[in-house]
Amino acid sequence: MTDREQATLPENDAESDERDDETAEQATVADELPVENGVAATGASAEADVSEPAPEPVAESESLAWAEATGAFVLGVLPADDAAAAAQEYAHSAALRAEVATLLPVADILLNLYQTQPAPAAGTAAALVATPAERAPSELTRRVETPRPQPGARPAMPTIGGLRPSSILIGVFALIAAIGVLWALSLNDRIATKNDEITALHRQVDQFRQAANASAFTLSPTSNGPEGARGTVFYSLADSRVIIDVSGLPELDQDRVYQVWFQRSGSNAWEPGPTFLVNQQGESVQRLPGETPTFARIAVSEEPAPGSSEPSGDFLLEGVLAGGNG
Amino acid sequence: MSSLPSIAVAPGVEISPATDDPLVARRAEVTRELLREGIRGLSPLERDALRLATRERLSVPDAAAQLGIEPNEVEANLRSGLLRLRQSLIEQLGESEL
Numbered sequence: 001m002t003d004r005e006q007a008t009l010p011e012n013d014a015e016s017d018e019r020d021d022e023t024a025e026q027a028t029v030a031d032e033l034p035v036e037n038g039v040a041a042t043g044a045s046a047e048a049d050v051s052e053p054a055p056e057p058v059a060e061s062e063s064l065a066w067a068e069a070t071g072a073f074v075l076g077v078l079p080a081d082d083a084a085a086a087a088q089e090y091a092h093s094a095a096l097r098a099e100v101a102t103l104l105p106v107a108d109i110l111l112n113l114y115q116t117q118p119a120p121a122a123g124t125a126a127a128l129v130a131t132p133a134e135r136a137p138s139e140l141t142r143r144v145e146t147p148r149p150q151p152g153a154r155p156a157m158p159t160i161g162g163l164r165p166s167s168i169l170i171g172v173f174a175l176i177a178a179i180g181v182l183w184a185l186s187l188n189d190r191i192a193t194k195n196d197e198i199t200a201l202h203r204q205v206d207q208f209r210q211a212a213n214a215s216a217f218t219l220s221p222t223s224n225g226p227e228g229a230r231g232t233v234f235y236s237l238a239d240s241r242v243i244i245d246v247s248g249l250p251e252l253d254q255d256r257v258y259q260v261w262f263q264r265s266g267s268n269a270w271e272p273g274p275t276f277l278v279n280q281q282g283e284s285v286q287r288l289p290g291e292t293p294t295f296a297r298i299a300v301s302e303e304p305a306p307g308s309s310e311p312s313g314d315f316l317l318e319g320v321l322a323g324g325n326g
Numbered sequence: 327m328s329s330l331p332s333i334a335v336a337p338g339v340e341i342s343p344a345t346d347d348p349l350v351a352r353r354a355e356v357t358r359e360l361l362r363e364g365i366r367g368l369s370p371l372e373r374d375a376l377r378l379a380t381r382e383r384l385s386v387p388d389a390a391a392q393l394g395i396e397p398n399e400v401e402a403n404l405r406s407g408l409l410r411l412r413q414s415l416i417e418q419l420g421e422s423e424l
Contacts, residue, residue: 068398068401068402068405069386069398069401069405070405071401071403071404071405071406071407071408071409072379072386072400072401072404072405074408075379075380075404075408077379077383077384077385077386077389077404078385078386078401079385079386079387082386102409102412103405103408103409103412105412106408106411106412106415107380107408109361110361110376110380110408110411111380254370254373254374255370257366275366276366277362277366305366305370306366306367306368
């Protein structure tokens with residue numbers, strides 16, 4: 001670790017002898033990130049000077065102030081002042097930096113899916129930790145400038161020896177973001193691989209329809225079900241895979257899901273199955289447990305999310321399975 | 327595959343592919359499938375907070391005002407929601423792969 005790093009990391013402050021075990025552990029974790037330290041040193045070289053006073057260690061209560069805000073931070077929805085303060089705190093905590101790095105790829109994927117703006121990749125994440133003046137005018141800037149109400153829930157962040165969120169922070173978070181991007185790219189590759197399975201799932205419906213060794217069970221709408229709704233359970237004898245293909249079900253309000261129910265022969269009890277949602281066309285294809293054909297009846301109801309242990313709503317679709325024939 | 331339909335990933339949450347690139351659209355489609363499974367496991371408040379933050383692009387104070395809760399509650403739900411989505415992806419893709 002360089003002198004510059006020692007001068008800018010609180011774990012290496014002159015008072016480090018007094019740090020507790022947890023802080024020591026964080027410093028150890030930080031030391032185990034050689035690439036990160038390298039980038040931090042590079043970033044620091046632009047502005048931070050070893051002659052600058054080292055930041056004061058963040059008090060325990062204050063160090064927790066932004067721990068819950070990592071999600072909002074990586075999504076870029078913290079107000080500008082809060083984002084800068086959070087960035088300072090994260091720079092002082094290996095654990096929080098690790099969590100930010102953990103959440104970045106997920107936030108990146110979510111934001112990319114919505115296509116409302118570029119994902120918080122390396123450059124954007126660096127912008128997140130920059131001061132408002134350093135931010136490039138962007139959609140990201142616009143949406144985080146709303147002043148935050150001050151209900152008194154947040155302790156004020158300390159002044160850290162006059163040290164502003166400098167390029168060392170940008171370097172640290174640029175690296176975190178870079179790790180996130182690499183993770184995301186790796187994830188995309190795995191997603192592409194996973195796609196084979198997902199695509200096969202959809203294709204299997206057609207394959208099942210044509211397979212000589214496949215059985216199909218029909219679900220029909222009940223008196224409470226939407227007219228035109230239907231469902232088909234396909235069971236492949238070859239590999240014991242079971243799929244339900246439903247259509248004609250309306251999209252649900254928030255906090256509602258469709259749920260599959262099974263009933264055994266000779267029993268009046270309904271056992272809970274998986275939940276699902278439908279697309280805009282009212283369609284869904286879901287896997288069902290391999291034992292599905294052993295049940296006598298199957299039904300679909302609308303339930304409060306994330307699902308129920310017993311039916312609370314009317315059945316919309318019902319059908320007879322193989323277990324009901326023997 | 328040049329025109330993919332919007333897909334509901336959660337009640338009230340739909341995603342419309344913004345590209346005609348087959349590869350990009352294909353990956354987005356798979357990602358939506360994975361996320362849809364993950365979003366199902368979130369609490370209503372986590373879903374609302376993530377929807378406002380990612381789809382509506384509201385800041386934390388604005389999202390808090392819309393949901394009628396404190397900003398720190400929004401932050402807590404964004405964090406827990408992302409962590410649970412990540413866990414869901416890990417479970418579907420395999421932890422060893424991550």
